[in-house]
Amino acid sequence: MTGNSRFAVSVHILAYLAFRQGAAVPSAEIAGSVSTNPVVIRRLLSALVKARLVSAQKGATGGFTLASTPKNISLLDIYRAVEPTPNHGLRTFTPNHKCPVGAKIESILHGVFFKAQAGMETELARVTLASIDQELRPVCPGKK
């Protein structure tokens, strides 16, 4: 969870694809739902395609579709596809190794962050696209 909206938008994208039930959806349509530029959507979809969560079809009648069933896609899958390796602020953190504290704190912090990250990912792994789709659908049951 850095400060960006990549993960949030990506979940929105996949939720939208699930909602459209297998139709080939162009980036412009998704952008309309997210309220952003189609290129922003395509950038994220590029990562999601590489992670094999989504399939892309070029050309007229082309667009994006889910690569597996919503039940088989967890939010952790999405998170890992679009979030760069979490650095948790250790990017610019270079303590003074001549100090006994500075020398050891970095590896200690790595351990802490690893556990914190694992705790978060456990929760993300519990949620599937199918469960989100369920939350989404009841409100508009007749949608094609």
Next chain:
Amino acid sequence: MTGNSRFAVSVHILAYLAFRQGAAVPSAEIAGSVSTNPVVIRRLLSALVKARLVSAQKGATGGFTLASTPKNISLLDIYRAVEPTPNHGLRTFTPNHKCPVGAKIESILHGVFFKAQAGMETELARVTLASIDQELRPVCPGKK
């Protein structure tokens, strides 16, 4: 966990104070261990003092000391003191509410992020300054 190093540096600061065992430590000394400017340290300490984790003393012989024993300070306490309310990228996320997906996804994501955050905080709550101090100390057992 945003993208900044506030939390990492803050843990370093408090670990340093624990290591110095009750001595009044000036910001310049801490800055030497962290390898940064004393003002950066004081800025974070300002938040830590407000959260009652640290006491400050002005003037000659002044400096900072822990406000409670390392055993009673968890990393979650530190996290909450220095990290602004986590927004997880929902800051700039304003989907199209006219779309059935855009209308509901925001509250769904809030729920997801809340759970993910809770999973992370549970892990941070498990770690105390005392346990970090223990990891730090064996290497230089004779330090005053």
Next chain:
DNA sequence: GAATAAGTAACATTATCGGTTACATAAATC
């Protein structure tokens, strides 16, 4: 009153992110 140190405002620098334009590539339809 001299020295030390916290507290804080102000500013510069840099990095990152989101949005945008532009263009190449590919596929379907006429």
Next chain:
DNA sequence: GATTTATGTAACCGATAATGTTACTTATTC
């Protein structure tokens, strides 16, 4: 096969945020 539609990316701009730095005020000790 030309037109249309859509993905795939590169390139750039502007806003925002984080970090470092200078400078100055306030408070305390000696």
